[in-house]
Amino acid sequence: MSMTIDRPQTRGxxxxxxxxxxxxxxxxxxYRDETFLQKALKKFAGNEFAEVHEKLLAFSPTVSSRWNQLSERIARPEVRPYMLHYDAHNxxxxxxxxPMEVHILEQEVFGSGFFxxxxxxxxxxxxxxxxxxxxESGVTCPLTCTHGLIGLLEQFPNPDIPELYEILIHAKEGRNGEFAIGAQFMTxxxxxxxxxxNVLEAVPDGKYFRLYGNKFFCSAAHADYAVVTAKITGTDKITTFIVPAWLPGNKEREIRxxxxxxxxxxxxxxxELPTAEINYDGALAYPVGPADKGIAVAVGIVLTLSRLEIGLGSAGYMLRAAREAKLYSDFRSVFDRKVSSYPLAANQLKQIENAAQRATAGAFKVYDLFLRLEKPLQPGLKSNEPLEIRKQLFNLRELILLQKIGTTKEAIEVLKNAISMYAGHGVMEEFSSLPRIFRDAVVNEQWEGPRNLLLTQIYRDIQRVTDWYSPxxxxxxxxxxxxxxxxxxxxxxxxxxxxxxVLGEVNDESLQAAAEWDHFCDTFFKAYQSVALAEVNAH
Structure with a gap:
């Protein structure tokens, strides 16, 4: 005869x-669960939508699950990058x-051949x-920099330096299944x-150059190739170079x-991204573009592509924040009601979603203009194109700047608000990825020119073209x-x-003008995003 014993639940x-x-x-x-993203793609991709849609449905489970899991492991503090300066033989x-996980993620992301x-x-x-x-996950900044490297090499082919073509193929199409990673060292x-x-010195060495000096902020320091700005000996003009991390045969021997x-x-x-200080002592460098136009080349091509990428990346941050904040708010109950059932919380969720969709629609619209222009990347404002094309090129230049400062600022606000929907759990880094991405968003606002610098550039740009393009x-x-x-x-x-x-001496009048300019740029770009959002919703 058996007997069942009811065991009391552990107290507490x-x-x-x-x-x-x-x-x-x-x-x-x-992708599958982000219907607005699909809607935006359908509007802007047109006849390409069906084919691209199927490819994204096949791709999305990888990034949503496998890559996301790898990213969580890469983010652990104990596996942050560190330097090993010497081997055992000095x-x-x-x-x-x-960590191993970042090498796996890097190989799979770059192996997807996005470019x-x-x-x-x-x-x-x-x-x-x-x-x-x-x-960031150790891959998105390198992805951004690689885009700039490819854009630079495509804009300025040079048959006299065949290494440049080899670098382009290595980064864009891959070599034996391996895709090169790019970086940009300018600061x-x-x-x-x-x-x-810049005072980094470039000394001529035949058709090549040797670099001497220091770069202070070098993100993606592990990259295969870096875009580097320097002054050629005896000149005061900046030139752009590409510097390989290793010369042929030396990577395996770890000889930089x-x-x-x-x-x-x-x-x-x-x-997760190694950002380093680098000291050059005779590094072999390949010149790219006009020798005296390095700033225009670096800003007009490399940094422009980086700023474009930061804009779409910020939209991605917001989409994720909106999706996960809504999911948690629909799950979590407080005082016997779901968080999302409270009007104040529901309003905050609606604001987060609206910002995410507006930023996404704007990113699509900016990129659509980028694709429609035959030569969208221009080193500087001067152009020999017909007037209407010049105007569209100018629009693109300013929209990329406005998007960079606008979406990075708003992404920080959106992520902060999304975190607040979790209450105390929102700041627990093992509970959610949002705190980590929040910090990434703060850093992204500083990369490729902080807000005040770009506000200044936009103002000066508009002033400089008033003779052929009225405000x-x-x-x-x-x-x-x-x-x-x-x-x-x-x-x-x-x-x-x-x-x-706006750019005058500091006094009460200029401070007021500066505040008005900042507000104008913010609201002006949001108005542009709102047009894009209306176009997507009407499609």
């Missing part, structure tokens, strides 16, 4: 579980030690946006974004190409499709601001 035990939420989150497919190797001629532009665009939803300790202050990595920076965000025409062109009263408001505001001391 709490049966509450997050398992239901975790199961739902793990099942999320970042040879200087400057090895950047990174290959076999991948259409819209397919690449959405795949990159989905990949940015991972946060020096005295200059920051002030590239004319005439430079040393002094240390890795300790950053508040993008912590009224510029506003009307950018906001084509907006209500006429909105266009008039922004046109009048811009015309007035151009008469104010």
């Amino acid at each position: 035990a709490n049966p509450y579980s997050f398992d239901e939420f975790l199961a739902l989150r793990e099942k999320l497919d970042w 040879h200087r190797i400057d090895r950047i030690v990174r 290959s001629s076999k991948v259409t532009p819209w397919e690449s665009f959405v795949k990159r946006m989905l990949t940015h939803e991972l946060g 020096e300790i005295q200059g920051g974004s002030d590239l004319p202050k 190409n005439g430079y040393q990595i002094n240390r890795i920076k300790w950053k508040m965000g993008t912590a 009224t025409d510029f506003v009307a062109s950018v906001l084509d499709g907006a209500p006429l009263e909105h266009i008039k408001h922004f046109a009048d505001s811009l015309a007035a601001l151009l008469q104010k001391p």
Whole structure:
């Protein structure tokens, strides 16, 4: 005869579980479940949509699950990159030690060939946006820099230096299944974004050059090739170079190409990404582009592509924040009601979703203009193109700048608000990826020119073209499709601001003008995004 014994539950035990939420989150497919992203693609990709859509449905489970899991492991503090300067035999190797997971993720992300001629532009665009939803993860900054490297090499082919073509193929199409990683090292300790202050010296060596000096912020320091700015000996002009990390046959021997990595920076965000100080002592460098136009080349091509990428990446951050905040708010109950059932919380979720969709629509619209222009990357404002093409090129230049400062600022706000929907759990880094991505967003706002620098550049750009592109025409062109009263408001505001001391000496008048300019740029680009959002929703 058997007897059942009822065992009392352990005193104080709490049966509450997050398992239901975790199961739902793990099942999320970042493309399949993001209907607005599909809607935006359908509007802008046109006849390409069906083919690209199927490829994205096949791609998305990988980034949503496998790559996301790898990203979580890479983000652990104990596996952050560190330097191993010497091997056991006292040879200087400057090895950047990174976890196994980042090598796997890097190989799979770059192995996808996002920039290959076999991948259409819209397919690449959405795949990159989905990949940015991972946060930095040690791969998205290198992905961004590689885009710039490829754009530079395609813009300035040079048959006299065959190595440049080999680098292009290595980065764009891969070599024996391996895709090269690019970086850009421009900042020096005295200059920051002030590239004319560069003092890194480039000494001629036949048709090549040797570099001597220091670069102070070198992200993706583990890359195969870096775009580097320097001054040719005896000149005061900046030239752009490509510097391989290793010369042929030396990578396996860990003999770097005439430079040393002094240390890795300790950053508040993008912590998985090795950002270093580098000292050049005779590194072999290949010149790219006009010898006296290095700043225009670096800014007009390399940094422009980086800023474009940061814009779409910020939209990706917001899409993920909106999706996961809504999922948690629908799961979590407080005072016997779901968080999402409270009007204040529901309103905050609606604001997060609206910002994410507006940023996404804007990113698509900017990229659509980029694709429609035959030569969208221009080193500087001067152009021999017909007037209407010049105007569209100018629109693109300013929209990329506006998008960079606008979406990075808003991504920080959106992520902060999304984190607040989790209450105390929102700041627990093992509970959610949002705190990590929040810090990445803060860092992204500083990369490729901080807000005030780009606000200055936009103001100066518009001033410089008024003889052939009036402020009224510029506003009307950018906001084509907006209500006429909105266009008039922004046109009048811009015309007035151009008469104010936005860039003058610091006093009460200039401070007020500066505040008005900052506000104008913020609201002007949001108006552009709103036009894009209306176009997507009407499609």
